[in-house]
Each structure stands twice: as C-alpha cells, then as structure tokens.
Amino acid sequence: MRVTIVTETFPPQVNGVSRTLGELARRLEGRGDAVQVVYPDYGDRPDRPHACRVRSISLPFYKELRLPLPPFGRVHRAVDAFRPDVIHVATEAFLGLSLLRHASRRSIPVVSSFHTNFDQYSAHYGVGWARSLIWRYLRWFHNRTRETYVPSRTTIAQLEAKGFERLVLWPRGVDCTFFRPDRPARDAVRAAFGWTPEDVAIVYVGRIAPEKNIDYLADALAIVAERRPGVRILFVGDGPSREELEGRLGGVAAFAGYQVGDALADHYAAGDLFAFSSTTETFGNVVQEAMASGMPVVALRAGGVGEIVRDGETGTLLDEDAPPDAFARALIRLADRTDERRRMAQAARAYAESQSWDAIMDALRDRYERVIAPTAP
The missing domain is CATH 3.40.50.2000 (Glycogen Phosphorylase B;)
Incomplete structure (x- = not known):
C-alpha cells in the first residue's frame, strides 16, 4: 500500500x-x-x-x-x-x-x-x-x-x-515500554528539582496556553500550594501563557519547558499525580501517557479525557463547571491519601497497558x- x-x-x-x-x-x-x-x-x-x-x-x-x-x-x-x-x-x-x-x-x-x-x-x-x-x-x-x-x-x-x-x-x-513509572532517570529528575523521595509531586504536561484552560489550573494549584505547601508542582511544556504563569506560581512551582524523547518520559515518571483541566481535547494523549507513567489523573469531564479516566478507579473526574477550589480539593485528597493514590496509579498503568x-x-x-x-x- x-x-x-x-x-x-x-x-x-x-x-x-x-x-x-x-x-x-x-x-x-x-x-x-x-x-x-x-x-x-x-x-x-x-x-x-x-x-x-x-x-x-x-x-x-x-x-x-x-x-x-x-x-x-x-x-x-x-x-x-x-x-x-x-x-x-x-x-x-x-x-x-x-x-x-x-x-x-x-x-x-x-x-x-x-x-x-x-x-x-x-x-x-x-x-x-x-x-x-x-x-x-x-x-x-x-x-x-x-x-x-x-x-x-x-x-x-x-x-x-x-x-x-x-x-x-x-x-x-501509548507506548508503555517507553512511558513507565520505573524510568532509570526518575530519581535524578526529582533530585534536580530538590524533591525528596517522600515528596508528592503534581505534574502538568502540555502546551501552556489559554485553550488548555491554564488559568483555571493555576487558580487550583495556587490553592493547593497554600493549603499543602509541602506538595511539589511541575509544569512540563511551553506556550504564550508561561510567562504570566511563572509570575503567579514561580515561587511554588517548577517549569521544565518542552521536553522530548527520554527526557519527556523521565519527567512524567518523576510525578505522583497528574493535573489536567483542558476542556478542548478531542482525546488527550498526555493523559494516557501520564497513566502509563503510573500517575492517577485529576481532570475535568470534558471531551475525550472523560473517556480515558475512570472516576474513582484511575483518577478523579470533576464536572466541567466545577470551581477551581473543587479541583484543588481533589488534588489534595489524593496527595494526602498515599494508599488510595498508589491504588489508582496501579489501575492507571493497567489501563494504559491495554491501549x-x-x-x-x-x-x-x-x-x-x-x-x-x-x-x-
């Protein structure tokens, strides 16, 4: 052909x-x-x-x-x-x-x-x-x-x-041999950001732009940082909203810019929890890559993302009109509950392996x- x-x-x-x-x-x-x-x-x-x-x-x-x-x-x-x-x-x-x-x-x-x-x-x-x-x-x-x-x-x-x-x-x-939680450079990435093995890291991967509902996510993460100052936050990606976002969250979040290849997979693996608030996705590849990397997902039930994440099993889905405070509370719940987060992480990985x-x-x-x-x- x-x-x-x-x-x-x-x-x-x-x-x-x-x-x-x-x-x-x-x-x-x-x-x-x-x-x-x-x-x-x-x-x-x-x-x-x-x-x-x-x-x-x-x-x-x-x-x-x-x-x-x-x-x-x-x-x-x-x-x-x-x-x-x-x-x-x-x-x-x-x-x-x-x-x-x-x-x-x-x-x-x-x-x-x-x-x-x-x-x-x-x-x-x-x-x-x-x-x-x-x-x-x-x-x-x-x-x-x-x-x-x-x-x-x-x-x-x-x-x-x-x-x-x-x-x-x-x-x-999703390539589960590439995106996986046991990447050899996982610990090195976490150490580079100054995280300890016990720290819980919330990760976002994607374009940092208005169409990704990034202002909503920033509002939610600011609440997380205020209520749980020990939780780590990482943005992987770039875009027109990055400068403004760094101005808002630069004191509590790390920004890694665009990553590709092994470096991208290593940054996924460094996280414990994936935050994604976009409402414009026809699918949401990054969500599935995060799940393959062993992260449960907190997301809005919109577009294709609602078909990937199983609420209460591989993550938490909130209604599209949920306020940022509700999104923050969902993140904090999983950050606080280690056993529940790990159970969801295993289920997320298992789902990704079926795709x-x-x-x-x-x-x-x-x-x-x-x-x-x-x-x-």
Whole structure:
C-alpha cells in the first residue's frame, strides 16, 4: 500500500497530533507500506525517503504551529510522482484543501482525521465571532472525504450533531515500554528539582496556553500550594501563557519547558499525580501517557479525557463547571491519601497497558484497504 499523509504538524514538533501521525507513519512502514509525509519545513533533515516539506510561516498567536503557504504546485507534483493509493489529510487549512481538490481531479481516494476543536480555540484567540463559519467549513471539508477518523466517542457525537458524516472511531495508543513509572532517570529528575523521595509531586504536561484552560489550573494549584505547601508542582511544556504563569506560581512551582524523547518520559515518571483541566481535547494523549507513567489523573469531564479516566478507579473526574477550589480539593485528597493514590496509579498503568498502538493502527490500515478496494481495477 502507498499512503500519503498530509499534515501541519509532525515530528520533531511536540504535541499529541504529531506523535500520533509519527506513530502512524512508523507502523505503516513497519508493515512494508510506502509512506509519503507532506508537512511544513521545520529546518530538520527528514530520514524518510518520501518526505515532502512545504514552505510555511508561524502563526502569530500560536508560534509552535506552522501554516504552509501556497502555491502548492510542487506538492501536487510530488504526490503525482509518489502515486498514492490513498491520501490521509490531517489538516483542514490551505494545504489540506489544496490536496483534497488535487486528489479529486486525480480520482485518488481521500480520508481525513479530526484532531483539534478549532471552534473552541477561536474563543481564546479573539475570533469567537467566526465559530459558526468555522463549523460550516469543517463540515463541508470532512464530508467531502471518504471517511473521517475521530479519536473519541464524545467527539463523534459532537460532530454528528453538527452534520458530519461517515465518522469512524480512531482512538490513541501509548507506548508503555517507553512511558513507565520505573524510568532509570526518575530519581535524578526529582533530585534536580530538590524533591525528596517522600515528596508528592503534581505534574502538568502540555502546551501552556489559554485553550488548555491554564488559568483555571493555576487558580487550583495556587490553592493547593497554600493549603499543602509541602506538595511539589511541575509544569512540563511551553506556550504564550508561561510567562504570566511563572509570575503567579514561580515561587511554588517548577517549569521544565518542552521536553522530548527520554527526557519527556523521565519527567512524567518523576510525578505522583497528574493535573489536567483542558476542556478542548478531542482525546488527550498526555493523559494516557501520564497513566502509563503510573500517575492517577485529576481532570475535568470534558471531551475525550472523560473517556480515558475512570472516576474513582484511575483518577478523579470533576464536572466541567466545577470551581477551581473543587479541583484543588481533589488534588489534595489524593496527595494526602498515599494508599488510595498508589491504588489508582496501579489501575492507571493497567489501563494504559491495554491501549496498544499496534491494534489501533492495524485497524486504521484495514479502513484504508476498504476505502481503496472499490477503486482497484
């Protein structure tokens, strides 16, 4: 099988979408498939033979995301030369639209995946007035592909209510041999922050930005720090809200910035409890990685996160409208109750071990084959 993946984010970028698509490409290639990835030029040196990098610019309000710029004639020629059996479009912006139209002219089957709640993001970046327009465009775009792969049942229900068609569940896996609580550098990371073996550490991993509900989390953690000054707090990640957050919590929290590879897994393993208050997640890869690392999760019951965390078993879920004080009390409860926290940590790890990337990607590959089959000679 020959597969073209079209995306605006891909390794070495660090986020849930890039990790998912990186896993997809790696596992398809492991099955012997030829994979072409069309993605923005990050200045890296790709080690894949069919990479097609596109000129792009950083968005002023989301500098980590790069927007590919037209014209895309060179991309079209690269796709024609590769001769894919199917094109998987993971971006609805200019690049994705261009490839959708090009594939239609060439009669190449196109599938898509829905990763980001752009309509919810719009409210955080001053363009909330465009939400209805964004929804109409997204529905138009995805309904012109053969299938749309969605990471959670909650998101499928939301999209179906908006008129999206042919939606297929495509959840996320986690590498439990990589993300695990017994990482060899766990103790070194804790020692570097000045933590003792007995200290309880609350960790957040992700983009530090408004769309992650970071102000709410800061309010909750400030309450934790006031009521339990011995509890440690760590932020792993970066973003436009980091400077303000450090100003608020710099005296009680540590900030590690972006971490990748082994360093990222080591920072996860250093934690005892994971705090996540985002309400915009279509899935929540970081939550599953935290669980694989042996951390129970305190989160809001919103989006895909509510399908990952089992309330009272692998963590604590609060209603989306719960005040920060309630979130803080949930964190303090688990910080105080060592036996309960450890029981949940074991259950979280066991759940993560059941989420195999192999099974998930094999199922997606089977969907590709079904899409291709009607067009085979």
